[in-house]
Structure formats: structure tokens, C-alpha cells
Amino acid sequence: MSENCSKTCSTCDKDCSEREEQPKSLVEKPHDYSNIKKVIGIVSGKGGVGKSLVTSMLAVSMRRMGYSTAILDADVTGPSIPKAFGIKKKAVANELGILPIETKTGIDIMSVNLLLENDTDPVIWRGPIISGMVKQFWTDVIWGDIDYMFVDMPPGTGDVSLTVFQSLPIDGIVIVTSPQELVSMIVSKAVKMADMMNIPILGLVENMSYLECPDCHKQIKVFGDSHIDTIAEEYGIQVIAKLPLNPEIASLCDKGMIELLQGDYLNEIVDKIEKVTE
Numbered sequence: 001m002s003e004n005c006s007k008t009c010s011t012c013d014k015d016c017s018e019r020e021e022q023p024k025s026l027v028e029k030p031h032d033y034s035n036i037k038k039v040i041g042i043v044s045g046k047g048g049v050g051k052s053l054v055t056s057m058l059a060v061s062m063r064r065m066g067y068s069t070a071i072l073d074a075d076v077t078g079p080s081i082p083k084a085f086g087i088k089k090k091a092v093a094n095e096l097g098i099l100p101i102e103t104k105t106g107i108d109i110m111s112v113n114l115l116l117e118n119d120t121d122p123v124i125w126r127g128p129i130i131s132g133m134v135k136q137f138w139t140d141v142i143w144g145d146i147d148y149m150f151v152d153m154p155p156g157t158g159d160v161s162l163t164v165f166q167s168l169p170i171d172g173i174v175i176v177t178s179p180q181e182l183v184s185m186i187v188s189k190a191v192k193m194a195d196m197m198n199i200p201i202l203g204l205v206e207n208m209s210y211l212e213c214p215d216c217h218k219q220i221k222v223f224g225d226s227h228i229d230t231i232a233e234e235y236g237i238q239v240i241a242k243l244p245l246n247p248e249i250a251s252l253c254d255k256g257m258i259e260l261l262q263g264d265y266l267n268e269i270v271d272k273i274e275k276v277t278e
């Protein structure tokens, strides 16, 4: 050991037996022409709970506030982002990299469906190929200047989610659940994964929380009473939005017109993202 050992091996070049190696970061460098300030991951325990919807709505809200916004669709086997925005064009590449497609309101998007010849072609790839593709969406896409990038993660805590958590500098995650899910188990898994990766949880969004009667405006709990508030309290996280089951939302997604959706459903979480990531 050096006589003047300060126990901070990272600032010392002595090769002694007491040396403590720092774990090597696996975070990948983005493309040289990308300058992405904040990255937010949207996760869920299983498919079909509205993770892509929440990702799209967050990007639309941030864009409306004047931020340059992007969506990296890491849900490679179930990519629904291009459809929600009505994107029909295919992405192209030049000698420097791949160019994202811009939506009508100026949100930059990259998704495997923008690279497949037919939207309906299935992605029958093994995990490492899918993980490699998601990494390339970060390293090989020329994103330019982006204030907020939203990453639509694959459902669950599998191989690809792990790759995204390790290779992208995620600043925070939003967990999306629905009342009929095994919420407690899913929240617990997501919280543990985020803790292990040292990533802050910005909050929980409960989708399909209730249905509002168009005549009397009574809120009907279609899936019974939710326990989300108790569970959130148990894990020390905040329920940051409750979205209704709303035929207009489904219709706008189907028509590729999600950018026209009005409503202040996500105001609280948008404020939190702005504050936490300042």
C-alpha cells in the first residue's frame, strides 16, 4: 500500500495489493451527433396495460411544453408506438447512422417497425439479438438535440429490460399498472430492479383505473376497488396518475392520432419529471 494511501483508488495510479477496482460502467456512448439530456424509462409488469400509451402521452405532453422530445421503442416484439402516432414512413440511414422519423408535432421516434418491410412481420429473434438492436437504437441513431427521451421498455424484468437499464443512462422510471394486475408483486419486482440498478422511481401510473359515465359522470370501478395507494405507500412511492378507461383514447391510438388527445391526466407526473431531472 502507498504510504499516503487515501483509499480512493480511482485517483491513484499505484498498482498495490490493496487496490480496489471500481465496477466498470456498461453505459454505452450515444451517437456522436446525439445530445440527449434526460432519459425516462416506462415499465410495466405485463403487456397490454397501457405502457406504450403512457409513453406516448408523456412525450406528447413534454412536446406541448416546448421541449424537444423523442421516443425510443425498446418493446421490440410488441412495438405499438409508430401506430399510435400514425407513422407509415420507414426509417432511412445515411453513412453516419440511422435517422429517426419525426411525428406531426415534431417528436422523434425509432422503433423496429420503422425498419421492417411490413408492420405485420413478426420479430422472431432471440434475446441477445433484440438486446443488441435496442442498444443500436441508442448508439447508431442520430437523435440530435433531445431534452427528454422516453423509452418504452418491454414488459417485465427480462433480458432486454436489463440491457436497457445497464446500457442507457436512465434518469428515472415510471411504472404503469392496471387494477386487475397482481399489482403488489409487479410493483415489488420493478422497485427491486430499479433499486439494484440505482435508478429513481418517479411514480406509479394506474391505467384503466375507472370508467366515467358520460351521462352522470359517476366513476365506475370496472375491475373492482384498487389497492394501488396502499401498495405505493408500502414501497414508499407515489401514485402519480390514474387514467380512466376511455373509448376516445383507444380510438385515437387506433387512428394514429394520439397527438390530438386532450386532458390533464399526466400533469402531475410531467411536473415531477421536470423537477426531478432539472
Ligand SMILES: Nc1ncnc2c1ncn2[C@@H]1O[C@H](COP(=O)(O)OP(=O)(O)OP(=O)(O)O)[C@@H](O)[C@H]1O
Pocket (backbone or CB within 6 Å): 044, 046, 047, 048, 049, 050, 051, 052, 053, 054, 075, 078, 079, 080, 154, 155, 207, 208, 243, 244, 245, 246, 247, 249, 250, 251, 253, 254
Ligand atoms: N385508458 C385506456 N382507455 C382506452 N384504451 C386504452 C387505455 N389504455 C390502453 N388502451 C388501449 O389498449 C391497448 C394496449 O395499450 P398499450 O399498447 O399502450 O399497452 P402496452 O402495455 O404498451 O402493451 P404491450 O406491452 O403489449 O405493447 C391499445 O390499443 C390502447 O389503445
